[in-house]
Amino acid sequence: NAGVTQTPKFRILKIGQSMTLQCTQDMNHNYMYWYRQDPGMGLKLIYYSVGAGITDKGEVPNGYNVSRSTTEDFPLRLELAAPSQTSVYFCASSFGHPNTEAFFGQGTRLTVV
Amino acid sequence: AQRVTQPEKLLSVFKGAPVELKCNYSYSGSPELFWYVQYSRQRLQLLLRHISRESIKGFTADLNKGETSFHLKKPFAQEEDSAMYYCASLYGGSQGNLIFGKGTKLSVKP
Numbered sequence: 449n450a451g452v453t454q455t456p457k458f459r460i461l462k463i464g465q466s467m468t469l470q471c472t473q474d475m476n477h478n479y480m481y482w483y484r485q486d487p488g489m490g491l492k493l494i495y496y497s498v499g500a501g502i503t504d505k506g507e508v509p510n511g512y513n514v515s516r517s518t519t520e521d522f523p524l525r526l527e528l529a530a531p532s533q534t535s536v537y538f539c540a541s542s543f544g545h546p547n548t549e550a551f552f553g554q555g556t557r558l559t560v561v
Numbered sequence: 562a563q564r565v566t567q568p569e570k571l572l573s574v575f576k577g578a579p580v581e582l583k584c585n586y587s588y589s590g591s592p593e594l595f596w597y598v599q600y601s602r603q604r605l606q607l608l609l610r611h612i613s614r615e616s617i618k619g620f621t622a623d624l625n626k627g628e629t630s631f632h633l634k635k636p637f638a639q640e641e642d643s644a645m646y647y648c649a650s651l652y653g654g655s656q657g658n659l660i661f662g663k664g665t666k667l668s669v670k671p
Binding site for chain 2: 492493550552555
């Protein structure tokens with residue numbers, strides 16, 4: 449059972465480039481989340497999804513886009529990378545009420561130069 | 562807006578000493594509250610949740626609605642408890658809106 453898998457683990461982008469961070473889960477979870485964690489800071493919610501076809505903004509959605517075409521996948525898109533997006537990105541998923549435990553991926557370390 | 566506050570960035574104690582990691586939430590309703598832990602080089606994982614009223618690895622946390630707090634406690638800290646601890650909240654009105662505090666780094670010295 450792989451759980452939550454994120455790719456890539458590391459990436460360096462140039463300013464203005466775009467990329468997609470991939471996240472997939474094999475637990476048939478309804479809920480999926482994207483967080484960013486800046487150095488010395490906590491996790492900030494970027495976007496979340498409560499099921500296929502449904503996405504919602506979190507605390508810091510600007511500069512990002514998401515889609516949820518399947519239950520398994522929840523990719524995060526950066527269209528025009530900026531240095532402020534240098535961070536560690538975490539994807540997570542949960543089954544939903546009443547079993548609301550969130551399972552996390554290993555993270556993607558992104559540097560924008 | 563919902564908010565989770567962890568006032569301490571770093572908490573350092575000696576082995577065998579009691580530990581209390583503070584967490585306060587801002588919401589007038591009934592949130593579901595959690596403590597997550599991230600050990601070195603491991604994924605963030607659930608430690609405990611308030612609805613289970615459980616004790617995990619000797620840690621307990623009690624929801625105090627009057628003080629809007631959910632502090633994490635352990636009577637005798639162990640070196641293996643050294644990790645980052647995050648308090649998180651989930652509100653019934655929006656099951657997807659899982660919000661985390663900034664985290665407290667616990668360092669247990671021998």
